[in-house]
Amino acid sequence: MDLSAILNPLNDAQRAAVTAPVGPVLVLAGAGSGKTRVLTHRIAWLICTEGVSPHGILAVTFTNKAAAEMRTRVEQLLGVPSGPMWLGTFHGLAHRLLRLHWREAGLAQGFQILDSEDQLRLIKKLLKASGLDESGWAPKDVQYFINKHKDEGRRPGQVRAGADRVSVQMVKLYEEYEAACARTGVIDFAELLLRAFELWRDQPQLLAQYRARFRHVLVDEFQDTNAIQYEWIRLLVGASGAAFVVGDDDQSIYRWRGARIEHLHRFLVDFPQAQLLRLEQNYRSTGAILAAANALIANNSSRLGKTLWTRGAQGAAVKLYAAFNERDEAEFVVTRVLEWVQHGGARADAAILYRSNAQSRSFEEALIMARVPYRVYGGLRFFERAEIKDALAYLRLIVNRDDDASFERIVNLPARGIGARTLDAIRELARETGSSLWSATRASVTATGAAGAGPAGRSGGAIQTFVTLIERLAGEITRLPLHEAVDHVIRGSGLVEHYQKERADRGEARVENLAELVSAARGFVPEGDMPPLEGFLAHAVLESGETQAEPFEDCVQMMTLHSAKGLEFPLVFMCGMEDGLFPHQRSQSDLEGLEEERRLCYVGMTRAMRQLYLTHAEQRRVHGVDTYNAASRFIGEVPPELLEEVRPRIRLAQHPVQHPGTYRPSRETPARYGNGRAGAATGRSGGAVPAMAGARGSLEETLAGGMRLGARVRHGKFGEGVVLTIEGQGSHARVQVNFERQGSKWLMLQYANLEVM
DNA sequence: GACGGAATCGTTTTT
DNA sequence: CGATTCCGTC
Numbered sequence: 124m125d126l127s128a129i130l131n132p133l134n135d136a137q138r139a140a141v142t143a144p145v146g147p148v149l150v151l152a153g154a155g156s157g158k159t160r161v162l163t164h165r166i167a168w169l170i171c172t173e174g175v176s177p178h179g180i181l182a183v184t185f186t187n188k189a190a191a192e193m194r195t196r197v198e199q200l201l202g203v204p205s206g207p208m209w210l211g212t213f214h215g216l217a218h219r220l221l222r223l224h225w226r227e228a229g230l231a232q233g234f235q236i237l238d239s240e241d242q243l244r245l246i247k248k249l250l251k252a253s254g255l256d257e258s259g260w261a262p263k264d265v266q267y268f269i270n271k272h273k274d275e276g277r278r279p280g281q282v283r284a285g286a287d288r289v290s291v292q293m294v295k296l297y298e299e300y301e302a303a304c305a306r307t308g309v310i311d312f313a314e315l316l317l318r319a320f321e322l323w324r325d326q327p328q329l330l331a332q333y334r335a336r337f338r339h340v341l342v343d344e345f346q347d348t349n350a351i352q353y354e355w356i357r358l359l360v361g362a363s364g365a366a367f368v369v370g371d372d373d374q375s376i377y378r379w380r381g382a383r384i385e386h387l388h389r390f391l392v393d394f395p396q397a398q399l400l401r402l403e404q405n406y407r408s409t410g411a412i413l414a415a416a417n418a419l420i421a422n423n424s425s426r427l428g429k430t431l432w433t434r435g436a437q438g439a440a441v442k443l444y445a446a447f448n449e450r451d452e453a454e455f456v457v458t459r460v461l462e463w464v465q466h467g468g469a470r471a472d473a474a475i476l477y478r479s480n481a482q483s484r485s486f487e488e489a490l491i492m493a494r495v496p497y498r499v500y501g502g503l504r505f506f507e508r509a510e511i512k513d514a515l516a517y518l519r520l521i522v523n524r525d526d527d528a529s530f531e532r533i534v535n536l537p538a539r540g541i542g543a544r545t546l547d548a549i550r551e552l553a554r555e556t557g558s559s560l561w562s563a564t565r566a567s568v569t570a571t572g573a574a575g576a577g578p579a580g581r582s583g584g585a586i587q588t589f590v591t592l593i594e595r596l597a598g599e600i601t602r603l604p605l606h607e608a609v610d611h612v613i614r615g616s617g618l619v620e621h622y623q624k625e626r627a628d629r630g631e632a633r634v635e636n637l638a639e640l641v642s643a644a645r646g647f648v649p650e651g652d653m654p655p656l657e658g659f660l661a662h663a664v665l666e667s668g669e670t671q672a673e674p675f676e677d678c679v680q681m682m683t684l685h686s687a688k689g690l691e692f693p694l695v696f697m698c699g700m701e702d703g704l705f706p707h708q709r710s711q712s713d714l715e716g717l718e719e720e721r722r723l724c725y726v727g728m729t730r731a732m733r734q735l736y737l738t739h740a741e742q743r744r745v746h747g748v749d750t751y752n753a754a755s756r757f758i759g760e761v762p763p764e765l766l767e768e769v770r771p772r773i774r775l776a777q778h779p780v781q782h783p784g785t786y787r788p789s790r791e792t793p794a795r796y797g798n799g800r801a802g803a804a805t806g807r808s809g810g811a812v813p814a815m816a817g818a819r820g821s822l823e824e825t826l827a828g829g830m831r832l833g834a835r836v837r838h839g840k841f842g843e844g845v846v847l848t849i850e851g852q853g854s855h856a857r858v859q860v861n862f863e864r865q866g867s868k869w870l871m872l873q874y875a876n877l878e879v880m
Numbered sequence: 881g882a883c884g885g886a887a888t889c890g891t892t893t894t895t
Numbered sequence: 896c897g898a899t900t901c902c903g904t905c
Contacts, residue, residue: 186894214895238895312895379892479891481897501893538881665895685892707891723892746890747896 129167129200132160140400141165145173145339147364147397149390151371153431154416154729155407155691158369159189162343163196165367166208169339170201177208181337181359183352185344187212187666189689193343209337213352214312215665217319221310222653222661227329228322231308233523233657236664240507241528242266242311248531249299252554255292268293269300273313274349274381276320307527307559313351320355334361345370345390349381357393364394372427373420376685376723378715387427405431405729407691409438412735415761416728422760423718431729440767441728441735443758448742449482449699453489455738455769456696460495460679463694470496474680474692476727478705482698483681490679500682505668510622510633511640515663517616518609521597522657525559534560537621540585549586564590592616605655606645613637643668684727695731697724700739701752724757736769737761742875751840830872835880836860843880 130138137157140150141164152158166182169175184190190211197205209216218236221228237245246269247262272282279298284290304310310318323330340360342348345368348356360366368390375384391397405413413431420426446452460473475486483499490497505511513536516529523529535541553563568587596615600608613619622633649658680692684705699705705724710716728735739754758766830836834846844860860877 212895218895236895239893315895376892377894380894481890535881542881667895683892685894704891709891719892744896 126171129164129171133157133164134404136400136402136404137161137164140402141168143367143398143400145169145365147360147390147394148367148400149345149387149397150367150369150400150402151387151427151429152369152402153371153405153429154374154726155405156402156431157406158343158371158402159193159196161402162341162367162369163193163200165341166193166197166205167200173339175339177203177205179336180339180341181209181216182341183211183213183216183343183356185212185347187215189343190215212665213348213355214315217315217355218661218665219651220319220322221315222657223651224322224329227326228318230310230318231523231525233308235309235519235523235526235529236315236661237304237309237311237528238507238664238667239266239312240512241309244531245303245528246296246300249296249303252550253296253299260292265293265296265300269297270311270313271381272297273311273317274351276317276351276354303527306525306557308523308525309528316349316351316355320351320358323355323358330358333359338365340366342366342368343370346372346375346384346387347377347382348386349383353383353386353389364397366390366394371429373423373429373722374688374726376688376719376726378719388425399427401429403429403431405433406435407732408433408729409436409733411438411440411765412728412731415441415735415765416725418762418765419721419728419757419760420725423721424714439734441737441761441765442769443766444736444738444769445754446738446740449485449740449744450489452698452738452740453485456486456698456736457489457493457495459696459736460694461493468694470677470679472693473696474682474687474690474694474730475696475698476682476684476687476730477698478684478707478723479699480683482704486681486698496676496678497681498678500680500686505636505639505643506663507667508633508636510618510636511663513618514609514613514616514637514640515660517593517596517612517618518656519660520561520593521600521612522660524561524593527553527560530560533616534586534589537617539588541589545586600656605647605659606641608656609644609659610641613641684723687730688726691730691732693732694734694736695727696736696738697727698738699743700737700755700758701743702755703750703752704743704745705755706757721757721760724755737766749840830877830879836877837880838875838877 130141133141134157137160140148140161150158150161152161162182166180169180170177182190182193184193194205194208194210197208209219211219221230221234225232225234243262243266246265250260250262250265272279279294279301282294282297284294304314323333337359340356342356347370356366356368370387372384372387375382378384391399408416408431410433413433417430444452444455446455456475460470463473464470475483477483477486480501487497487499506515513533516526516532519526519529520533531546534546549560549563549567552567553560556563556566558566564586568590592615596612599615600611603611619634619637622630622637624630625633644659647655647659647662649655653661684697702711706717706720710720737758739752739758741751743750743752830846835843836846837843838860841860846860
């Protein structure tokens with residue numbers, strides 16, 4: 124094997140990491156520092172120099188996509204298949220383990236995986252069965268409660284809840300939820316991890332077997348591991364601690380999902396002999412972008428510490444645009460994209476990043492108007508579509524008749540005359556006998572005729588039809604290849620006819636998706652020696668598929684900051700940089716939340732290769748109400764000398780800012796870009812744009828009604844204030860008003876509804 | 881069981 | 896404002 128191919132492409136720090144002696148190693152890898160490269164080359168290095176077989180390696184990634192990419196790159200590097208290596212997400216690997224040891228793990232043989240939606244449905248059902256008032260018991264809260272404790276490794280008995288009615292009830296629901304999962308042979312995402320952990324913890328001989336096999340463990344995105352994942356790895360590597368973990372404490376953005384940044388620190392405590400290596404040379408961004416990002420993240424406490432640097436050029440300053448409202452913000456971005464394209468750039472080079480999905484709307488509208496193709500990431504994914512889940516429910520029920528979630532989903536889909544009363548009777552019977560809905564149904568069918576024993580007559584017939592259908596389909600597909608089995612079930616179930624009856628456009632798309640499901644089955648390669656159908660069903664849940672097909676067109680990329688992690692773009696727009704939006708209202712109150720938002724901002728900034736724009740809007744409609752947010756404090760954390768404000772297109776004459784006798788500088792007046800720092804941006808009054816000829820006339824037209832400098836005005840939300848500046852014309856006319864209570868704000872005259880007093 | 885009007889509620893998301 | 900969900904009616 125050619126070692127130079129492994130080592131030559133690396134810089135000194137990367138090479139030190141790749142060739143580090145076997146043992147605990149923590150690589151702090153900054154954004155764009157070649158993290159994936161180090162991991163793949165480390166695997167290749169182990170195989171080539173330590174004589175490690177791929178069979179002895181276990182590597183964990185955060186997403187399936189990352190796993191696939193890593194496998195490809197390792198194979199390219201080595202020129203040999205990496206098949207026997209265990210490489211995947213924590214959930215994927217745990218699933219693999221549990222399929223192999225379902226008996227030891229106390230699971231049903233054909234156990235099915237519950238996705239978040241199924242989990243929520245089940246919880247709603249339990250709440251209803253417990254007679255709990257929905258208003259006081261939000262299913263989402265219960266779901267969060269259960270998942271949080273599972274993520275931290277706590278079974279209901281280990282939850283240290285208060286004695287109050289709410290906590291007691293929560294724990295009770297957790298217990299009932301567990302019982303329901305056990306009874307119906309399903310496990311949720313968190314349970315995959317917890318079971319896999321308990322399996323090794325409680326079966327020392329099994330653990331020993333895996334320890335002997337996996338002498339080399341690698342973990343990517345270590346800062347995003349939750350408690351149970353951390354403990355699982357610790358259990359596997361044992362005292363030797365031969366784990367090679369890579370992460371970046373500044374890019375931990377999944378705390379709300381149980382990820383704990385502290386695991387990076389804990390690794391160093393739990394394995395005192397661990398080597399700590401840093402990758403700080405960045406190959407992605409310009410000096411200016413890195414300086415801005417470094418300055419921002421320096422505001423966070425308890426970092427392991429790391430400063431990115433580059434050999435590349437300083438590049439252009441980070442640009443800042445204060446938009447009037449979200450429409451203006453979107454138009455600004457689209458104009459910049461058009462300029463970029465005019466100068467020979469690709470549309471796909473440009474990424475529009477935002478904090479929350481709802482923000483995509485205004486950009487989509489502006490892009491459509493400008494006829495610029497775009498692609499929005501996120502949203503419903505293939506295996507999450509209703510019709511796909513319906514079809515999968517048939518298949519799941521065939522594999523595991525006790526899967527109540529699937530049973531409920533399809534028992535009357537397409538409609539076969541099984542109504543609420545019939546189902547209630549079945550549920551009741553199931554509860555009495557502690558059995559699944561399927562067993563209860565079969566019992567009631569055989570008992571039909573005996574008085575009061577179950578649904579009889581017409582509905583009894585209908586339910587018999589359903590039972591017969593499932594049994595028949597199950598029998599018919601046993602010998603079929605996977606894709607034919609899927610096709611047969613989709614047709615046999617009546618789902619195709621059912622959807623064909625829907626409104627033409629919608630129904631057509633659904634039928635096409637069902638056909639797509641058959642193609643997916645045809646292309647599916649089962650992992651290991653798992654039965655194809657079981658493997659396919661697990662695959663559908665664990666890897667719910669790309670949001671959209673790969674774009675065949677060069678288009679602008681739009682996504683949340685979260686989904687941008689790991690990607691890079693020459694031109695990046697971070698939009699909606701406003702306090703309340705980003706940092707988000709709900710994360711602003713506590714320091715932990717705020718610091719995570721700051722990391723998210725850091726992630727966003729470090730996506731940019733050449734040019735980074737920050738934009739915020741002074742006015743924005745949120746949930747149908749006008750809001751006036753201050754510019755994000757994160758803007759104020761970027762050193763002014765690295766920022767360059769882009770001025771709006773239309774400017775009018777300079778007006779004296781002060782009106783004698785009325786303008787009082789207020790201490791409450793916030794500096795416009797946060798933290799009281801004298802920002803590079805000082806509003807629009809400092810610019811040097813020449814007055815427009817003839818502006819005076821149009822100005823007076825626009826501002827009829829007594830709006831003038833120094834006028835006292837009243838605003839619906841901000842109360843009373845004094846007009847400090849007037850500029851722009853027509854629909855762009857804006858005023859700066861110094862409100863008595865809220866300080867000075869820029870408002871668009873068109874929208875502000877100011878009353879002159 | 882399908883449809884429609886009212887009520888409700890709004891991060892981030894991969895597994 | 897807009898998506899989703901819930902409840903009542905035909």
